[in-house]
Amino acid sequence: MVSIKDVAKEAGVSATTVSAVVNGLDCVKPSTRERVLEAIDRLGYIPNVSARELVTRKKQNIGLITMTYDRYESRRHSKDGSEDIFYTEYILKIAECLENMGYGLLLENFYYESGSKRLPKFIVQKRVDGVIVVGSLYTKEFIKLLRKYIPAVVALGCPSEFSDYVRNDYTESVTLPIRYLIANGHRRIAYASGDPLTSAYHYKLLGYQMALEEAGIPYREDYVFESKYLATEGYCVARKIMELPEETRPTAVMFASDIIAAGAYQYFYENRIRIPDEISVVGYENLPISCLLCPPLTSVDWHKDRMSEEACNIMLKRLEKSGGEQLGIVIPCNIVERSSVRKIE
């Protein structure tokens, strides 16, 4: 193992000087800098990160916390395709951005029990300089708890009073597709609302209501269906909708996630109900599956790629300057039109 001292000796300078050139300080005379660089190259010197971390107290690592519904049930959910699919779009992009910024990514799946003081291991052990929390399952108290231990936390995908955040406008993200359906002539529009335990639930429901109100369409409770973020629940919602009497049956449904919509597709398929001829459907999140469904599903795109990037940017800013005002950014959504909505004349 070649150390800074070996390089110093080889270059005929002190460790202090080697350290200065390694860290790019500009107080080094070009000629000696050159000598040091050559010595580094000759010896194949690579700084020991642990030693550096020990003195600087920076880790050059960011933690990513993916939250899960339930510590033991997480796998069950993923079998249904929901969590895995949901997180993966963030994970790889964040890894990529962080790497470009010179940071590593530590991953931890975490189950938060309300009131518990338990924390992700990499935080307790101070292995990370900051942490990104992704998803919408976390609570205010959890974020608060986190911030007691680590100042740099950014919430990704959800509003967060107590930390920096990157999110979209949940309300608008539902108003948009409902308006779109209305513009396509639909007036009886059902809404599969997602999981009420999720912090986005109310914002999204509000978006549904607002869009209807704008258009002078009365809100009907029997058009709103609660459902977890599972395909199987979408299947049930579809059945309930089709069981409504034909004259009041919705002509379109908006699902609070593509994964729920996928379950509805199953029901429609089994019962030979053609989309969009007999019923129009709009999804949400623009998951990778949305373009694989038949017919391809029109969906609301969150721009998770961009959200991931912005989360990394904000993290970087926060790392440079802790304290100061809350940083946050709202990424606008938009509709990706595919083939699941019919225009009613």
Add this chain to the structure above:
Amino acid sequence: MVSIKDVAKEAGVSATTVSAVVNGLDCVKPSTRERVLEAIDRLGYIPNVSARELVTRKKQNIGLITMTYDRYESRRHSKDGSEDIFYTEYILKIAECLENMGYGLLLENFYYESGSKRLPKFIVQKRVDGVIVVGSLYTKEFIKLLRKYIPAVVALGCPSEFSDYVRNDYTESVTLPIRYLIANGHRRIAYASGDPLTSAYHYKLLGYQMALEEAGIPYREDYVFESKYLATEGYCVARKIMELPEETRPTAVMFASDIIAAGAYQYFYENRIRIPDEISVVGYENLPISCLLCPPLTSVDWHKDRMSEEACNIMLKRLEKSGGEQLGIVIPCNIVERSSVRKIE
């Protein structure tokens, strides 16, 4: 920041003793151990990992390398749902296992250029004790290169001469579903082979050929379709198959990945060709999407969960004992029957 010295003082012992109890050495008298534990608790002492790493040279972190086709095109592919979906099933499971074993997970997406000496950053910087390489895009030379820098590498999902590995039997994984189709009365069976650049390609093709041979069905080259692991390519394969004259047209197709099959579903849907009535299809990998397709896709399950676990187990063993013989395990595949295959009487 409370250090080991503070604890030592508080407990009236030396740092050596504190270190011993923290590390669970059994050379400490129970009564002093008790005193130390109390002091730790009172002070809220948490060992500094950097300091420990500096002296032990262990990081308690494992690196996960996800390989990508092309450094700049990775995102393009993921838009088609392939890479993201493929890796995510491993990632979260590995994170979970590693955590239970007391290790953290560092993630890096990596593009290997043949002949290049570039390595993932966390390896160069020695931030990890070992590394798991996932996917089937890596090459022998890459693994060899890796092992020069780090002894503990396990290849996950692919045969690997130069490292420990966890994989399935590629050949059998295709023989199995082809036999299944034959048992269901099919004799004209097409095969969408996946990407020839992939190291699994030949093994899988062999499996196809073997199953046919067993059944005395002649191998026909025009029933084999090369395709990248992309939905769009599956779409084309489906078209080509349906363009064959009806009397020699395959009654079933096996796709080398569910993602390719999903593209074929699109074509069949658009052309109102019912699965499995007019054509039977079998997928591969049992991706989360397979049960969301209409009709649900019969697929070959790799047991990625179990593979992930075994990869972590092997890593642990290797960390305990470097050198010695190669460790490897082959996980058997099985078919998950859903509704995409018709029985021909």
Add this chain to the structure above:
DNA sequence: CTGAAAGCGCTTACAG
């Protein structure tokens, strides 16, 4: 522009 020295917080022989 450069270097000697102290110190970050641990672990590890070694002596007792």
Add this chain to the structure above:
DNA sequence: CTGAAAGCGCTTACAG
């Protein structure tokens, strides 16, 4: 069973 001491490989005032 316990402790004093050295050392892991850096960075950081500070002095010159």
